[in-house]
Amino acid sequence: MSPRRGGRRRGGVTAGPTRERIDPVRYLSNDSSGTMGCAIAEAAAARGDDVTLIAGPVSLPTPKGVRRVDIESARELQAALREAFRECDALFMAAAVCDFRPRRRFRGKWRKKEAGQERASLELVSNPDILSSVTRRKGDRLVVGFAVETGDGLRRAMNKLEKKRMDYVVLNGPSALNASKTSVTILGKDGSQRRLTDRTKRAVAKVLVGLSAPHEAR
Numbered sequence: 521m522s523p524r525r526g527g528r529r530r531g532g533v534t535a536g537p538t539r540e541r542i543d544p545v546r547y548l549s550n551d552s553s554g555t556m557g558c559a560i561a562e563a564a565a566a567r568g569d570d571v572t573l574i575a576g577p578v579s580l581p582t583p584k585g586v587r588r589v590d591i592e593s594a595r596e597l598q599a600a601l602r603e604a605f606r607e608c609d610a611l612f613m614a615a616a617v618c619d620f621r622p623r624r625r626f627r628g629k630w631r632k633k634e635a636g637q638e639r640a641s642l643e644l645v646s647n648p649d650i651l652s653s654v655t656r657r658k659g660d661r662l663v664v665g666f667a668v669e670t671g672d673g674l675r676r677a678m679n680k681l682e683k684k685r686m687d688y689v690v691l692n693g694p695s696a697l698n699a700s701k702t703s704v705t706i707l708g709k710d711g712s713q714r715r716l717t718d719r720t721k722r723a724v725a726k727v728l729v730g731l732s733a734p735h736e737a738r
């Protein structure tokens with residue numbers, strides 16, 4: 521890593537969904553609006569960070585003072601993040617990455633009905649785990665990831681924290697997607713837990729950008 525630019529922390533933030541193309545007019549995606557990631561980018565810029573926002577297809581404006589890179593698919597996100605990660609001191613991985621993509625992308629429209637078929641299947645292949653791929657070279661960067669879980673997700677979120685080499689994981693439920701308010705639990709690799717209930721995403725973002733790397737749990 522090169523030295524910080526003018527002493528400012530360099531932050532990487534990912535936001536929004538990915539889109540995995542089936543054909544020129546169809547895709548697989550999810551309900552993420554990008555609100556959380558954009559709020560983090562805004563809060564980080566407001567505290568003086570030099571921020572790069574890597575955004576999936578979202579209809580939100582770019583926060584003031586933030587550099588934005590637009591991506592569509594998980595593989596595009598991975599390529600953009602690899603670049604940005606090299607230069608950053610802190611990563612906030614709020615993107616809702618599609619776990620799978622169609623094995624092939626049809627050049628023309630995917631027409632199954634014409635052949636009289638009432639059922640069709642689409643073969644999917646898994647996308648790379650982007651966060652794990654970049655944190656192989658984590659160094660002393662602060663890494664904050666997210667986990668959307670149904671039911672009691674504490675154990676699953678803790679597993680993700682460890683497996684993906686995060687410092688903190690922000691656990692929330694599916695109702696957080698595309699909503700303005702959210703309730704989250706921030707779990708640290710030092711075993712810390714902080715619950716924020718029914719807060720705006722802006723309020724949660726302010727807390728997240730104020731985090732610093734915890735010490736390893738003994």
Ligand code: CTP
Nearest residue numbers: 613614615617647648649650651665666667668
């Ligand atoms: N993530 C990623 N690459 C993927 C999937 C997820 O980098 N292919 C990141 C997300 O941005 C998030 C964290 O990993 O910060 C956890 O995402 P989540 O979807 O909860 O986890 P998955 O590994 O996809 O596991 P699950 O099977 O529960 O969906």
